[in-house]
Amino acid sequence: MARIGVFICHCGTNIAATVDVEAVAAAAREFPNVAFATTYKYMCSEPGQAMIKESIEDYNLDRIVIASCSPRMHELTFRKMLKGTKINPYMLEIANIREQCAWVHTDRAKATEKAIDHVKMAVAKVGKDKPLTTSTIPITKRALVIGGGIAGIQAALDIADAGFDVTIVEKEPSIGGHMVMLDKTFPTMDCSACISTPKMVDAGAHPNITLKTSCEVEKVEGYVGNFEVTIKEKAKYVNHDLCTGCGLCQTKCPTKVPSEFNQGIGTRPAIYIPFAQAVPSKPVIDPTCCLKLTKDKCGICEKVCPLQAINYKDETKYTTEKYGAIVVATGYELVDWAKMYPEYGGGKYADVITGLQFERLVNASGPTEGHIVRPSDGKEPKDVVIVKCVGSRDQNKGKSYCSRACCMYSAKHAHQILDKIPGSNVYIFYMDVRTPGKGYEEFYDNTRADGAQYIRGRVSKIFKEGDKLICKGEDTLLGKQVTVEADMVILATAMEPAANIADVAGKLGISIDSDRWVTEAHPKLRPVETQTGGVFLCGTCQGPKDIPDTVAQAGAAAAKVMALLNHDEMETSPMISSVDQTKCSGCGYCVEVCPYKAISLIQVPGRDGNRKVTKTVADVNSGLCQGCGCCAATCRTGCIDLKGYTNEQILKEVDALCQ
């Protein structure tokens, strides 16, 4: 016979003011198998816990019910308390009589009646509780970072500095991401490359970091602490073990295609190092435009390479490695504004450029060596229009969210133009100016003092007249139509997640929202975790943000990874599914509904009458099962059950309520 103890908490007056706790205790004493029931002012306090422990000894209790606040609040507290007693920590049920009773009702009699019902249900359930033991699984002390932008680099450096092996997977031939494309960073006007390239070099040279460039994640299996990740390495056609990065090949290559790094302003050869400070600083061949690979002609690079590092027969390679934790840092892309905004020329005017293209124009190592000139004719622009919120905050055409960084970089662009081109005019069309950061508002104030003219309103049309771009828009503060004749237009286009984020998220089992940003486990309290254990996130894959926020988040994600990898093994929740294999018919419905692929069909020896046979039955992987219980509700024979929430326990609760 079970000997149940019921402990009813006053929670000061939080519960006692609305619920007659003594009446609840008196009612509880009448429930079957209740050996002892009492009340106390604060059950979670040290004297409260001591009283429970004493009562367990004095009344020889073997399971307890605590009627108090939500189990989400103190279930863990009381489980920990039970660890020091003869009772298993899972022989405990909490009746929620605060959040879901005392706090939401005013009628004392009815609230007391409800509290009694909650205790009755908990008593019925605890009677069928069974001792559960946690098991442990070993942790692979290595981390995988997906994405080699500033977020991924920072997270990798922090984890590697703590002494763990880290692999960075980057789909481009070099790490660095968007930050290394930028010229200056607001509001301090630091040279972006000067502060990001040392980090790239550190990551490349760190003894604990392995760079896997031109690579993508192909497949992810396993679970927290024990992921098995297959990485796809695209053919580079250059043996990086032999190559010294002398760069002779790219000077001789006859092919010229638009440079991705320079955002299409300027060209690059088919065999190329993406940019001067690339890490690794070794070339790859672009198979889509190389004459040798597309038409079997040329072959100059092979001839000029002094080290015979060129290999036209290179193929895609796959490697599988084990990791304990994964950080998603896949970053952002700019929206394809040309498709969304045909009224801005839809891409047919060379002098209508994006903010990122302007960064390359104004950068000293960019295609124009830092001279701000029109891409169309190479002339210096005198009148520049900056259009903000192109795609952002536009529910009809683009995204409803704010891209967060554009107000500041537009102010920075205005500042740079006014600084570099004496006598120039900058007009900024804006909806609102949002400057929520340290030193941001001051920077915006300075830009206006420099002479940037802010016009509140959207641009409705951009068209060409002679060599001028005519921008028609509205000044909503004056309530007037305005027309600006510009030499160049810069669009502050919206950020959106990396194109293949849905694919990556699907492989990792993490969720993305309607705008495809990766969803964090809790928007406020677990901002760098995902719902999948062992998978963390940082940077703009989670939402638009600027560099300081990205770096801070990368550090936070790294701290979470370190906390996980610091353990040799981890405890798993024992409240998971288990199969009664003697009853299982092997139908496999549970296998289909399991979101974690935790159930598989296995062959076990069985008996058919006197005959020995091989039976197909379901088997639960305790490391993978997260305890949702979907399988238990699906099972036709009722042979799968969820420990801690068994069919029998829930039916007992239902019965208790209806008595």
Place this chain on the structure above:
Amino acid sequence: MSVKTNENWEPKILAFCCNWCTYTGADLAGLNRMKYPENVRVIRVPCSSRVNPQFILRAFQKGCDGVLVCGCHPGDCHYATGNYFTRRRFMLMQRLLEYNGIDPKRFQAKWISGSEAAKFRDTVTKVSAEIKALGPNTKFAEPHFTEGGDK
């Protein structure tokens, strides 16, 4: 049918709430001191997909007047896909119950997230009023358990 005329009659409503969304939302309603009818009792389950249709039949058998199954919004399931199964299972369940003469208002599935305390309050208040208007459930209920029935 003497019970139906009794103005003090309170229905017995059972709500299965998933631990991650609706149970959290119900806790938040408490934290915000929102008020709703006392006649709803919550059973906490890890996921709405844990709710076996058998539980619902048992509740009606034992004299429950209404049953609610609440979980995360489809697409936001803590366990990725659990509530898609809940949704399909209970659309069917509701039709089965209706076929058996149980008003579909007596069995409802609702999606309430952990931040939607007001939605929890409103849902519970509405369902409670609806079931109160319907009167006691007599279908399936074992005679022993019907209020006002012969023992």
